[in-house]
Amino acid sequence: MGVTMDYRQILTDGYGRVREVMEETLNGLTESDLDWQPNPDCNSIGWLAWHLTRVQDDHIADLMGEEQLWISEAWHARFNRTATPADVGWGHSSGDVAAFKSPPAEVLVDYHRAVLARARQYISTLSEGDLDRELDEPWFQPLPTVGVRLVSVMSDNLQHVGQVAYLRGLRQGKGWLGY
Numbered sequence: 001m002g003v004t005m006d007y008r009q010i011l012t013d014g015y016g017r018v019r020e021v022m023e024e025t026l027n028g029l030t031e032s033d034l035d036w037q038p039n040p041d042c043n044s045i046g047w048l049a050w051h052l053t054r055v056q057d058d059h060i061a062d063l064m065g066e067e068q069l070w071i072s073e074a075w076h077a078r079f080n081r082t083a084t085p086a087d088v089g090w091g092h093s094s095g096d097v098a099a100f101k102s103p104p105a106e107v108l109v110d111y112h113r114a115v116l117a118r119a120r121q122y123i124s125t126l127s128e129g130d131l132d133r134e135l136d137e138p139w140f141q142p143l144p145t146v147g148v149r150l151v152s153v154m155s156d157n158l159q160h161v162g163q164v165a166y167l168r169g170l171r172q173g174k175g176w177l178g179y
Contacts, residue, residue, distance in 0.1 A: 007131065011123045011150055015056075018157040019116050022049060024177070025165045026105040034102035038170050041094050045167045046102025049112070050079065051089035052160035057115045058088050059153045063146060064122050075111050079103055123150070 005013070026034075026049060034046030043051075054070065061068040068085055070076050076083045080101070092100075102108065131147030144152070168176055 007128065007147075008123050008126060011154070012120050014154045015116055015119055015123075015157070018052070018154070018161050019112055021161045021165060022052075022112055023109055025161070025168050026109055029105050029168070031102055031104060033168075033171055034105060034108070035100070036167075036171055037098065038167070040098060042167075043097050043163070044100065044102065045164050045171070046108065047089070047092075047097050047100045048160050048164045048167070049108045050100070050102065052157045052164075053108070053112045053115050054088035055156055056112075056119060056153055058085070059149060060115065060119045060122055063149060064118075069111075069114055069118060073114065075114070078107050078111070 026045070029045065031046075034049075035044050037044045057068045057070050057075075066072075071083050071085060074083075080103070081087065126146070131145060131150075133146045134143040135145065135149060137144060
């Protein structure tokens with residue numbers, strides 16, 4: 001029999017899988033690849049990688065009651081963007097996405113690694129009771145809990161990293177993974 005995983009290990013594993021797919025998918029892409037859109041109404045690879053990491057940074061920082069790494073570690077400067085905490089990509093128009101110019105893939109990956117390291121650190125501190133803490137967000141009913149938020153962010157990240165991989169396949173064709 002194997003070792004039983006606890007909730008912290010499961011959450012950490014799930015978030016880590018986003019990183020694995022992102023690193024594999026972004027590997028070797030040029031800035032032109034990262035900014036490519038199959039049509040003007042689609043997101044680009046770079047925008048999606050930025051957005052999913054911004055969402056994770058925003059939500060984990062909020063759960064921790066701390067400033068986003070986007071601000072505190074000046075990641076915004078490496079993306080040539082403003083230090084606006086609310087700018088995570090929600091509500092971006094097709095024009096906003098087209099105007100987004102991705103930094104090199106290494107910057108996208110490094111930002112994601114920094115945010116993931118913080119998420120892992122936070123998750124490691126959570127007790128089972130912490131997962132049940134309701135968040136003060138009355139626009140949601142029932143009120144979300146810390147556990148619900150963590151799974152929601154993971155779900156969002158997994159969907160977006162899948163979109164990143166799909167777009168790379170559209171851009172480069174079958175076999176970009178080497179098989």
